[in-house]
Amino acid sequence: MSATIKDVAKLANTSKSTVSRYLNGLPIKKQTEEALKIAIKELNYHRNENARRLVVNKTQTIGIVVDSMTNLFYPMIFRGIEEIASEKGFNCVFYSMASNKYNESYFQNLYFEGHVDGIIMISFRKRNQQDLLDIADADIPVVVFGDSAGVDNLVSVDVDNNFGISELVRYLNRIGHRKIAYISGPSAAAATQYRLAGYLETMSQLGLEVKPEWIIPTNWSNEEGYNAMNRLLAIGDFTAVVASNDETAIGALRAVQERGFNVPSDLSITGFDDITLSSWTYPTLTTAKQPFFEMGKKAANELFKRMDEGEEYTPKRHLLKPELIIRDSCRKVSELISK
Template sequence: MGPTIHDVARMANTSKSTVSRYLNGQKVKKATQEALEKAIRELNFHRNANARRLVMDKTNTIGVVVDNISNIFYSGIIRGIEQVANRKGYSCIFYSWTSNFEREISFLNLLYEGQLDGMILVSFQKREKDDLQELLDSDCPVALVGDHGEMDGLFSVDVDNSAGVADIVRYLHGLGHRRIAYITGPDHAAANKYRLKGYRQTMAELGLEAKPEWVARSDWSNQGGYLAMKRLLETGGFTAVVASNDETAIGALRAVQEHGILVPKQLSLVGFDDITLSEWVYPSLTTVRQPFLEIGELAAEGLFRRIEAKETETPEPASHLLKPRLIVRDSCGAV
């Protein structure tokens, strides 16, 4: 059995309560602090996390559940979460629910069992209404990144996808484009609905016609964008294309170039997300950048407000929609 608080107290010639206060971050006299640090070092003492958890009724750990740990977009969000958690003196445990064949909502059991103090659920997929209702009924400290089903009472952080596409359409309109086509994404992606909404609403606000034949479906892959663009080119008649993510836009760019059409001289093309490759294709891609770091920070700050309010007053639930930023490069031209 390793050294205990009693052993530290005896070597430092002080009481167990003083050792406990010091270990929990409370101030002690300078001489006592030096004696305690010397005793801890010589005894190679490590506090018992499980015992502390029982005494303090907290784990100082939060869970971060993502739908796919390999998703490149999550790195910025995770970095933002970690920065806030570190400032709060908390550790993060990461879970990937698709790789474990689990449902996202099943991780709520970790909160019920007291293994975590709070949880952030990160997913760009549509969430089931029943799962969101269970989160709402649980009254556990939970923050959502992504879809919250437009349900009141849940704390969530997301990008204003509709506003991002609206900025793109207005930018193209400012360049003189009036015939603008659009490539959608997969139905399981929550953002797809709002990006398409931004396209249709803004086209209507500007008095432009969003012809049904100018809207092509894709799965948000390079191949999907390539095939969608080939279908659009069979119809023709447009001067610009809004692709609802960058991978789709890059695939579309290849289809356009194979067709002998010059970008941006003969056709303008815009993406969404600002992935690294979008700056390296030719011509470099005009796109929309998402504030992933800020998303993670806001989600973590909201979660900790809920953790700290468990024994006091529950904070007002809120949904934060962060504005993405238009990044102008070389794939658009005036008409």
Template sequence: MGSTIHDVARLANTSKSTVSRYLNGQKVKKATQDALEKAIEELNFHRNANARKLVMNKTNTIGVVVDNISNIFYSGIISGIERVAKKKGYNCIFYSWTSNYENEISFLNLLYEGQVDGIILVSFLKREAKDLIKIRDTEYPIALIGDHGELEGLFSVDVDNAAGTSDIVAYLHRKGHRSIAYIAGPENAGANKYRLKGYKQAMEALKLDYHPEWVVESNWSNQGGYQAMKKLLQQQGFTAVIASNDETAIGALRAIQEHGLNVPGQMSIVGFDDITISEWVYPSLTTVRQPFEAIGIHAAEGLFGKIDGYEEMNQSSHLLKPQLVIRDSCDNLNHHSQ
């Protein structure tokens, strides 16, 4: 058996209620504090989390549920969440549901069963409307990162994907490009729809012709970008390509170069995400950087607001602006020799 709160009180020569006060973060006299710390160390005392949970009706733990633990983008988000949790004196437990897409919603049971005080659901996949309604209608503290299906009354945080692609179109336009192709992403990615929307809106706002045949799909892999670009290169007329993520852009870059075109001399290309390798390909890739850590911080702060009972502040979606990162894969059009 481990030591109990009685043992600590006896060794520190104080009352059980004083030990309890100290353990719950309340002030005690300096001399008492020193005696307690010494007793706790000597007895190797560990508070019983379950007993504390019953008394406080709190676990001091939040759950962070990700769809796929190996997704490189989640590390920034997670470090943002952890920063806020640490400040609040909370632990994070991480869950991954790689195997079955139907599963995100089943993690709400952790809340219902009192295993955690709140949950952050992190996914870049498109969410189903019925799941989002269920999340919205629960009274428990939940924060969403990623797709919120444009449903009102949910607290969610995401990157402003449409603004990201709009910025790219505007940048290419400033460089003299008027004919811009686009490689879209997979249907099941939450961001895909908004990135495409940003492209279309910016083309329209700048009075540039939209050619549906210049929009091709990819699965957001290097291979997918390579294939999509080969398809685009069967057509003529465009001077720049926006790939809706960096992996796709890197595959597309290879296809352009194999086709005998110089980047950026004869064709400009832009990605989205700013993954590490985008700086190391040749030419280095102009892209859009997502504020992953800020997304994590924002979501965690919103969740703790709900845990602390500031419910009404928190039922809206927040889009954080990405940032254009200019490197070497775009050129002014008057330099292009098409």
């Protein structure tokens, strides 16, 4: 027969309540802790999770629902979530929307059916407002990562996309650029509208002209960044380009170099995201670094606060600031003119 908590207590010469405290992560005497570790190993004891859940009415599990497992930014977000979950003694279970036909509100059932104690929903796509209103109305422990679709009574975590692009435009202006073009992103991505707004608002605040033909939409791929840059080069009359992600910036960099121009001597280029490859391009890419690990930790911390505080918790939108990473793909306009 399998060893019981009573067997562990007897072998470690302690009480069942002390064993229970240890198994639930509560502090006990160091000497007793060591004795319990030895007893558990010797008896090959495994606690009955189903029985424990019936007693405490908790699963010690949070669900992480993602739009797709293939997004290259998700592993760092997951690390942040898992670090906090581990500190709290919780497990993480992952669910992919790509593998089924359901919308996000369907995954509330994970909580209602007792599979998880809370849920983090991650997507960088534009969300359906009614879907999020349904989630908010359910009043369960949920954190939305990414677009909140303007739903106020729901806790959400995202990067401040507007701020990140604004920082890039302001940096270029500080080093003398006044004619700055922009490579935009896909309409399906929630960040696209905020990044474009950051460009337009900052150009206006700095008193800089924006020509409509300087704004080129893309699907955020290397190829479309390459094509967008070729279109911009045919128009001309600018000294810098802000690409709204690193992949289009890398494609733009190749287009410029194939045309026989030099970055940054002839043209400055920036990206957004700080993917690994951005520090390996030639020249290395100035960009805005998204704090994915910190965002994951923030989402997890807010979820546990919501779980602990219940109705006392006040939901809000948390925007984390990206960091300006200055590398070699930009130069001062004064240096350009003097050559």
